[in-house]
Amino acid sequence: MRTRVTELFGIEYPIFAFSHCRDVVAAVSRAGGMGVLGALHFTPEELELELAWIDEHVGGRPYGVDVVMPAKYEGADMGDAEELLAKLQGMIPAEHKRFLEDLLAEHGVEPPTDQAGKALLGWTDVTARPQVEVALKHPIALLANALGPPPADVVEQAHRQGVKVAGLASNARHARKQVDVGVDIIVAQGTEAGGHTGDVATMVLIPEVVDAVGEDTIVLAAGGIGRGRQMAAGLALGADGVWTGSIWLTVAEADTPERALPKLLNATSRDTVRSRAWTGKPARFLKTAWTDAWESENSPGYLPMPMQFMLIADALPRISRSGDGELVTFPVGQIVGSMNQIKPSAQVIYDLIDEYVEAITRLNTITDSD
Amino acid sequence: MRTRVTELFGIEYPIFAFSHCRDVVAAVSRAGGMGVLGALHFTPEELELELAWIDEHVGGRPYGVDVVMPAKYEGADMGDAEELLAKLQGMIPAEHKRFLEDLLAEHGVEPPTDQAGKALLGWTDVTARPQVEVALKHPIALLANALGPPPADVVEQAHRQGVKVAGLASNARHARKQVDVGVDIIVAQGTEAGGHTGDVATMVLIPEVVDAVGEDTIVLAAGGIGRGRQMAAGLALGADGVWTGSIWLTVAEADTPERALPKLLNATSRDTVRSRAWTGKPARFLKTAWTDAWESENSPGYLPMPMQFMLIADALPRISRSGDGELVTFPVGQIVGSMNQIKPSAQVIYDLIDEYVEAITRLNTITDSD
Numbered sequence: 001m002r003t004r005v006t007e008l009f010g011i012e013y014p015i016f017a018f019s020h021c022r023d024v025v026a027a028v029s030r031a032g033g034m035g036v037l038g039a040l041h042f043t044p045e046e047l048e049l050e051l052a053w054i055d056e057h058v059g060g061r062p063y064g065v066d067v068v069m070p071a072k073y074e075g076a077d078m079g080d081a082e083e084l085l086a087k088l089q090g091m092i093p094a095e096h097k098r099f100l101e102d103l104l105a106e107h108g109v110e111p112p113t114d115q116a117g118k119a120l121l122g123w124t125d126v127t128a129r130p131q132v133e134v135a136l137k138h139p140i141a142l143l144a145n146a147l148g149p150p151p152a153d154v155v156e157q158a159h160r161q162g163v164k165v166a167g168l169a170s171n172a173r174h175a176r177k178q179v180d181v182g183v184d185i186i187v188a189q190g191t192e193a194g195g196h197t198g199d200v201a202t203m204v205l206i207p208e209v210v211d212a213v214g215e216d217t218i219v220l221a222a223g224g225i226g227r228g229r230q231m232a233a234g235l236a237l238g239a240d241g242v243w244t245g246s247i248w249l250t251v252a253e254a255d256t257p258e259r260a261l262p263k264l265l266n267a268t269s270r271d272t273v274r275s276r277a278w279t280g281k282p283a284r285f286l287k288t289a290w291t292d293a294w295e296s297e298n299s300p301g302y303l304p305m306p307m308q309f310m311l312i313a314d315a316l317p318r319i320s321r322s323g324d325g326e327l328v329t330f331p332v333g334q335i336v337g338s339m340n341q342i343k344p345s346a347q348v349i350y351d352l353i354d355e356y357v358e359a360i361t362r363l364n365t366i367t368d369s370d
Numbered sequence: 371m372r373t374r375v376t377e378l379f380g381i382e383y384p385i386f387a388f389s390h391c392r393d394v395v396a397a398v399s400r401a402g403g404m405g406v407l408g409a410l411h412f413t414p415e416e417l418e419l420e421l422a423w424i425d426e427h428v429g430g431r432p433y434g435v436d437v438v439m440p441a442k443y444e445g446a447d448m449g450d451a452e453e454l455l456a457k458l459q460g461m462i463p464a465e466h467k468r469f470l471e472d473l474l475a476e477h478g479v480e481p482p483t484d485q486a487g488k489a490l491l492g493w494t495d496v497t498a499r500p501q502v503e504v505a506l507k508h509p510i511a512l513l514a515n516a517l518g519p520p521p522a523d524v525v526e527q528a529h530r531q532g533v534k535v536a537g538l539a540s541n542a543r544h545a546r547k548q549v550d551v552g553v554d555i556i557v558a559q560g561t562e563a564g565g566h567t568g569d570v571a572t573m574v575l576i577p578e579v580v581d582a583v584g585e586d587t588i589v590l591a592a593g594g595i596g597r598g599r600q601m602a603a604g605l606a607l608g609a610d611g612v613w614t615g616s617i618w619l620t621v622a623e624a625d626t627p628e629r630a631l632p633k634l635l636n637a638t639s640r641d642t643v644r645s646r647a648w649t650g651k652p653a654r655f656l657k658t659a660w661t662d663a664w665e666s667e668n669s670p671g672y673l674p675m676p677m678q679f680m681l682i683a684d685a686l687p688r689i690s691r692s693g694d695g696e697l698v699t700f701p702v703g704q705i706v707g708s709m710n711q712i713k714p715s716a717q718v719i720y721d722l723i724d725e726y727v728e729a730i731t732r733l734n735t736i737t738d739s740d
Binding site for chain 2: 001002003014171172190191192198199200201202203204205206207208223224225227229230232233234235236237238268269270333334335337338356357359360362363364365366367
């Protein structure tokens with residue numbers, strides 16, 4: 001296959017795979033796509049180890065790193081990371097803490113510990129920057145930002161090192177803004193996607209973004225793409241490639257939490273919900289007792305980013321390892337309904353391509369008939 | 371173009387156009403697609419006149435009729451139409467009437483009249499049946515049902531007359547149910563569609579439905595389809611054709627209300643919302659002061675179908691002709707962001723095909739490169 005992104009990166013297939021798992025990133029790149037490591041949950045030191053591992057196992061193929069630098073967040077003017085953390089911790093209302101601990105107790109989750117140190121990781125400019133510094137010391141081909149346009153100086157620094165910059169956008173206006181600060185690739189992500197997502201569906205969003213950014217900017221289609229027919233649809237809509245995320249949660253190499261995995265494998269496309277209950281901004285998750293509780297009459301409402309995640313960060317591992325399991329949720333898109341089987345990452349790539357070729361062949365039969 | 375639906379109906383393009391306007395229906399069928407008249411707002415006598423007009427103006431090309439027979443509604447066991455109407459009217463709470471009149475007064479809408487006679491039109495089995503009787507006296511090619519599977523005897527009657535039956539479905543389980551009662555064509559409609567719609571996006575829904583109903587059932591892709599790239603995407607996802615609705619609201623032949631038209635032309639894809647504020651079931655509309663008010667803190671909540679529409683039916687024409695215009699809304703999908711120009715219906719069909727051919731040509735360039 002040949003599009004502007006296969007040419008740009010020297011990859012075989014225009015398939016980008018977002019994953020927090022280094023094994024998946026390396027496996028996808030080796031299979032001819034491009035793996036992109038989500039850096040959010042790593043300290044700079046951890047990220048350094050992950051990327052060194054990928055460098056060793058990716059067989060010289062290109063890969064990328066994805067960070068989260070939100071354009072707007074509470075505490076943007078509050079100084080360095082430690083100072084910011086302390087100030088924001090103090091701003092979390094007692095009512096929210098009480099609601100959370102009552103909810104956890106109701107579901108038999110073990111009591112809190114004292115360490116909430118990782119709570120702020122990567123969710124702000126000051127915490128994401130060290131990640132960018134680490135990433136740019138490795139031979140990455142792509143630096144992606146998951147929320148809004150990355151700061152202009154980060155774009156410049158990446159470009160100086162020959163690293164392309166991608167930005168996620170959920171509407172045409174945001175996409176244009178990113179192009180203005182020098183972003184090379186827009187990942188246009190529809191509402192059906194997992195994680196942070198807007199409300200416009202992929203079918204409507206992609207042509208709008210492609211037309212809005214003009215011919216010089218590359219657009220990847222994201223949201224609802226996990227099979228070859230969807231890849232064909234994404235390219236038909238005008239994209240130069242597809243950006244996938246959810247489908248890598250159930251591959252053989254994935255390190256998806258033990259209690260979340262069966263829920264993902266059994267869920268239908270109707271079992272997700274867009275909720276602020278994780279990060280404070282709307283993100284699509286498995287609909288479970290967790291998302292239900294935050295929408296219930298007793299809910300104190302959501303805190304703004306990054307405070308909602310700071311509030312719950314310590315609870316997440318406790319929910320993962322104790323209690324009745326009903327609160328376990330996970331960021332995932334509507335494609336979860338098609339994720340019913342554990343396959344090696346390379347097999348997922350080959351299946352995508354097989355079904356893609358079938359879809360194109362069928363389209364030509366439809367079109368060439370007269 | 372050749373798919374199973376172009377073969378089945380002897381049409382040139384696999385494009386179905388839902389419209390409440392007879393002029394649009396006839397124009398689309400004459401241009402090589404298939405117009406489908408929404409019967410909901412017509413009395414049986416009015417519907418008879420509309421269909422007679424279409425018969426005269428469609429140039430012998432096939433067309434269809436769309437009715438609304440919800441599988442479940444309040445009062446399903448309450449006898450004939452008149453009896454049902456009286457009983458349901460009595461069940462509307464005073465609180466809801468008060469909220470509505472206060473809202474209208476706030477926006478300068480003229481006071482109520484005494485006639486609410488058309489309030490129940492077509493929303494129930496007993497009121498939709500006479501529409502079906504009228505429709506089947508005309509040379510229609512397709513009878514579509516907009517909510518759930520049509521009653522088995524209606525399917526049989528249509529089949530006896532050689533009329534194909536289509537049913538709208540917003541998830542794979544409902545689609546299979548419709549196939550079980552003999553529906554020939556599933557219109558799989560994603561959440562981005564206008565009017566009644568589920569929460570799964572078209573990108574995810576179409577492959578799921580295609581796989582769920584099996585090879586013998588024809589699937590049309592609906593939701594977010596208004597341009598040639600989207601038509602190509604719908605067919606790439608496995609559909610045999612596309613079902614469009616919103617885009618016919620802004621064609622030259624449309625009888626869209628005068629105060630709604632500029633709002634539709636100016637709206638972006640982010641200006642719609644799924645709301646129960648019109649019919650009691652979730653339907654996508656332009657987001658205006660109307661949908662906002664029913665979601666506000668003062669809202670008494672929504673009544674079940676068909677009572678919500680009975681409550682508001684008399685207010686709709688008043689909102690259309692008086693007041694500050696802020697309450698004016700209209701059922702429309704996210705594709706409204708692309709509806710910025712008034713064009714003749716035939717031109718819309720030709721533009722769809724032109725862009726479709728471009729998209730297929732580009733896909734082949736991408737795919738044939740190695």
